[in-house]
Amino acid sequence: MNISIDDVTGPEVVTIxxxxxxxxxxxxxxxxxxxxxxxxxxxxxxxxxxxxxxxxTGGTGMESGIAIPHAKSPAVARPxxxxxxSATGIDFGAEDGTxxxxxxxxxxxxxxxxxxxxxxxxxxxxLIHESFRSALRAADSPEALVASIKREVQL
Amino acid sequence: MKLVAVTSCPTxxxxxxxxxxxxxxAAREKGHEIEVEVQGAAGAxxxxxxxxxxxxxxxxxxxxxxxxxxxxxxxxxxxxxxREAIDRAAQLIDQAEAAAGQSPAQRRVSAATPIAPKTxxxxxxxxxxxxxxMTGVSYMIPFVxxxxxxxxLGFTIGGAVEVADIQVIDEGQIxxxxxxxxxxxxxxxxxxxxxxxxxxxxxxxxLAGFIAYAMADRPGIAPGIVGGLIAQQIGAGFLGxxxxxxxxxxxxxxxxxxxxxxxxxxxxxxxxxxLIGTLIVGVxxxxxxxxxxxxxxxxxxxxxxxxxxxNQILLGVIIGLMMAFDMGGPVNKxxxxxxxxxxxxxxLEVMAAVMAAGMTPPLGLALxxxxxxxxxxxxxxxxxxxxxxxxxxxxxxxxxxFAAADPLRVIPSLMVGSALTGALSFVFNATLxxxxxxxxxxxxxxxxxxxxxxxxxxxxxxxxxxxxxKAFHRTEAAEAVGRKxxxxxx
Numbered sequence: 001m002n003i004s005i006d007d008v009t010g011p012e013v014v015t016i017x018x019x020x021x022x023x024x025x026x027x028x029x030x031x032x033x034x035x036x037x038x039x040x041x042x043x044x045x046x047x048x049x050x051x052x053x054x055x056x057t058g059g060t061g062m063e064s065g066i067a068i069p070h071a072k073s074p075a076v077a078r079p080x081x082x083x084x085x086s087a088t089g090i091d092f093g094a095e096d097g098t099x100x101x102x103x104x105x106x107x108x109x110x111x112x113x114x115x116x117x118x119x120x121x122x123x124x125x126x127l128i129h130e131s132f133r134s135a136l137r138a139a140d141s142p143e144a145l146v147a148s149i150k151r152e153v154q155l
Numbered sequence: 156m157k158l159v160a161v162t163s164c165p166t167x168x169x170x171x172x173x174x175x176x177x178x179x180x181a182a183r184e185k186g187h188e189i190e191v192e193v194q195g196a197a198g199a200x201x202x203x204x205x206x207x208x209x210x211x212x213x214x215x216x217x218x219x220x221x222x223x224x225x226x227x228x229x230x231x232x233x234x235x236x237x238r239e240a241i242d243r244a245a246q247l248i249d250q251a252e253a254a255a256g257q258s259p260a261q262r263r264v265s266a267a268t269p270i271a272p273k274t275x276x277x278x279x280x281x282x283x284x285x286x287x288x289m290t291g292v293s294y295m296i297p298f299v300x301x302x303x304x305x306x307x308l309g310f311t312i313g314g315a316v317e318v319a320d321i322q323v324i325d326e327g328q329i330x331x332x333x334x335x336x337x338x339x340x341x342x343x344x345x346x347x348x349x350x351x352x353x354x355x356x357x358x359x360x361x362l363a364g365f366i367a368y369a370m371a372d373r374p375g376i377a378p379g380i381v382g383g384l385i386a387q388q389i390g391a392g393f394l395g396x397x398x399x400x401x402x403x404x405x406x407x408x409x410x411x412x413x414x415x416x417x418x419x420x421x422x423x424x425x426x427x428x429x430l431i432g433t434l435i436v437g438v439x440x441x442x443x444x445x446x447x448x449x450x451x452x453x454x455x456x457x458x459x460x461x462x463x464x465x466n467q468i469l470l471g472v473i474i475g476l477m478m479a480f481d482m483g484g485p486v487n488k489x490x491x492x493x494x495x496x497x498x499x500x501x502x503l504e505v506m507a508a509v510m511a512a513g514m515t516p517p518l519g520l521a522l523x524x525x526x527x528x529x530x531x532x533x534x535x536x537x538x539x540x541x542x543x544x545x546x547x548x549x550x551x552x553x554x555x556x557f558a559a560a561d562p563l564r565v566i567p568s569l570m571v572g573s574a575l576t577g578a579l580s581f582v583f584n585a586t587l588x589x590x591x592x593x594x595x596x597x598x599x600x601x602x603x604x605x606x607x608x609x610x611x612x613x614x615x616x617x618x619x620x621x622x623x624x625k626a627f628h629r630t631e632a633a634e635a636v637g638r639k640x641x642x643x644x645x
Contacts, residue, residue: 053166057218060170063242068169095242106169117168121193124169125176128241 005123005150008116011142012037013082018090018103023059024051026090027069030082030105038077040107045075050105059093061100066127067092070106079116080107081123083145085136102127102136119153126152156187157372158251159207159230160214161221163194164237174216174240181244187252194222202226204532205293208286209369211255214247216240229282231255284401285561290369291400292560293534295362299556300541302354305347307548313344315548315592316599321345355552359383359396362559366397370404371411374424378403378432382440389445390452392484393555394562399440406435448485455489463497467504467581474505475512475577475613479569482516482551482558495590503586507600510549510587511580511610512573517553518546518610519572519617520565526618530625535560546614549593557621564624572617579609 013033020026024047031047034040049071054060061067069092082105089099104127106120126132132152139145160178164170175191182189190210192202194217204226207213213227215234231254233247240247309318321337323330323345332342360383367379382399389395407428415423459477462470477490494509524531524539531539538556545553558565586601600606 056165057238062238068173070166070169072166072168095238104169108166108168120168121172124172128173128176128180 005119005146005153008079008119008123009081009083009146009149010037011146013039013080014142014145015083016085016139016142016145018084018086020084020086020090021088023054023067023069023090023092026084026086026103027051027054027105030084030103031107033082034080034105034107037080039080040075041077042075046071046073046107049073049075054093059091061092061094061098063094063096063098064127064130064133065089065094065098065100066102066104066133067094067100068104068106068124068127070104070108072108072110074110076107076109078109079120081105081120082107083136083149085145102133123149123153156211156252156255157206157209158182158187158189158212158214158248158255159202159210159227160189160191160216161194161202161227162191162216162237162240163221164218167194167219170218170237170241171216174237174244177241177244178214178216178247181248185245185248185252187248189248194219204534205290208289208293212251214240214251216247229286287366287369287401287404288397288562289532289560291362291364291366291397292556294365294368295358295559296534296538296556298354298357298361299538299545299552302351302358303541303545303548303550303553305351305354306550307351307544309344309346309348309351310548310592310595311344312347313341315595316589317341318345318348319591323349356387358552358555359387359393362393362555363396363400363403366400367403367407370401371407374407374411374428374432375404377429378407378436381433382436385437385440385445389441389448390485390488391440391444391448392481392487393559394481394484395440395444395448397559397562398444399436402439403432403436407432452485452489455486456492459489459493463493463505468578470505471508471512471578471581472574473577474508475572475574476570478509478512478551478577479516479554479573480566482555482569487513487551498588498590503588503601504581504584506590507585507587507606508577508580510591510593511585511606511613512577513551514546514549514593514610515572515576515613515617516546516551516558516569517542518614519569520554520557520621521546522614522618523621527622527625530622547594549591561625565621568617568620568624571620572613575616576609576613579612580606583609585609 015033018026018029020029027050028047031040031043035043040046050069053071054069060069084103086101086103089101090103092100094100108117108120135148136145139148162171162174171193175193178191179189190202190206207226210230212231212233215221215232216237218237233250233254235247318341321335332339335342360380363383363386364376364380367375379400382403383396386395386399410423410428410431462473474490477486480486491509494506497505521539521542524536528536535557542553554569558569583602583605585606588599589596597603
């Protein structure tokens with residue numbers, strides 16, 4: 001099967017100007033994009049699952065300024081990732097209090113265990129690399145941002 | 156330094172993968188090797204047991220349960236949440252490095268409760284040595300399997316007696332069927348046999364080299380392999396090879412502790428470790444180990460010659476004990492040569508006992524892995540499958556991987572089974588008119604039905620004995636380590 005990053009994300013589910021000011025708002029905002037794009041069937045159910053996980057782990061914020069709230073849920077139609085960039089930064093509970101400005105919301109269907117999940121995993125792995133994070137911070141449009149994700153993750 | 160890590164999180168999509176990546180990057184930057192098992196949705200393959208055996212420490216970056224944690228038992232461990240691994244991977248690598256250097260009593264993986272096990276200094280050191288041996292064994296097994304099966308194949312194609320008498324490579328010249336005046340099948344068998352023998356020549360060097368590798372990383376390999384080759388040349392067998400490996404690893408580790416700076420520091424791994432390490436191992440193996448072995452071999456030969464007139468059953472027991480003691484080492488060789496000499500003198504019973512007693516060790520271990528598979532790791536199970544063929548072909552070396560991995564439990568068990576079979580061979584008045592071949596020379600065996608019964612009995616006794624000792628060990632370890640082991644051993 002020919003899989004592409006286009007299957008899991010796209011400019012429609014990317015915003016470089018998040019309006020939200022706290023974590024639940026940010027998650028709801030990004031989940032709204034996923035729902036509008038037909039990737040999530042029931043936003044509320046999905047958001048609830050993500051928030052539950054956030055609570056359980058004390059937040060998914062990291063000291064490098066990224067947060068990757070995520071959940072598996074039956075309300076997810078297909079493996080997807082939405083991305084939001086926040087100008088002010090949002091508290092996602094990073095250990096040292098760093099606010100997250102790069103937020104990846106990952107959505108996986110229940111029991112998903114396929115190549116797309118692998119692709120999402122690879123994307124998560126790349127976030128460890130400073131060069132990728134800088135590229136995400138520098139992108140000036142959703143299209144440019146998706147392009148840099150593509151460059152990074154596509155084999 | 157070689158490290159292993161396991162990362163896991165409940166969804167297994169993001170954090171476990173990020174932690175894995177962070178650890179890999181940080182380890183690489185610090186010049187360490189690391190292999191990470193991600194227990195996540197993508198289902199990365201589990202770590203190779205051989206990699207775990209050679210690791211100096213394990214990092215658990217986990218938000219969920221670690222699957223099959225008992226695999227890491229005995230390794231120094233650092234355990235954190237995935238987030239810490241992502242945020243502070245570099246520090247974590249330093250911690251693992253420190254843990255690896257700590258005394259064995261501190262921070263070790265326990266398969267049981269979170270309460271730290273009471274590991275004594277002695278068992279800690281024993282575990283470490285066992286891990287070194289396991290590493291050496293895991294690298295040796297492909298040579299045993301490949302070589303052993305090629306030899307058996309040679310016997311099948313060309314006939315056991317014939318192939319061993321033919322030199323396919325004679326003083327650098329390749330000999331073809333026409334040159335040798337033999338049939339094509341015989342020649343083909345001899346070719347397979349020859350390749351198998353070359354592979355077998357690597358058993359002891361590889362065992363020694365990779366025991367040293369487990370102890371001292373790459374600089375250990377060269378002194379270890381050279382030490383193993385010398386062990387081979389002085390006839391010290393695999394036990395000698397294990398000594399050579401330990402010696403090589405220890406001498407390189409000692410040199411690593413010498414504080415040096417600047418240019419000299421760069422020179423150490425390039426010139427000093429291989430030069431001095433190989434020199435030390437070589438000198439010790441030749442002068443300290445080699446000489447006494449030669450002397451002892453001579454004395455054993457004389458002693459065994461003196462036994463030939465005495466009670467035959469006792470002779471069978473002694474031959475059995477000797478055949479199974481070091482499988483190709485000096486003691487085994489004395490017994491085997493004794494059999495050959497007797498054969499040449501027309502006494503066919505001694506040779507029969509020698510071969511029967513040399514067949515039960517691999518056969519018994521093969522049976523043992525089938526009876527209690529959970530006592531053996533994956534590579535041992537593979538070695539067990541090949542051991543059927545090797546035992547049937549009188550290739551006693553098939554037992555070496557097991558004996559080298561756990562000598563104190565395996566060797567006595569093998570000796571019991573072989574002693575019994577050796578004695579029974581005499582009791583049944585079995586005879587043999589070939590110096591090798593196992594099942595392939597059944598036509599040359601007198602009283603072959605009872606002879607096979609003797610082998611079968613020894614095989615079963617060996618298997619039961621080795622599994623009993625392994626079970627006993629498990630129970631003991633369980634007391635020290637925790638409940639999980641009891642479940643495994645039950």
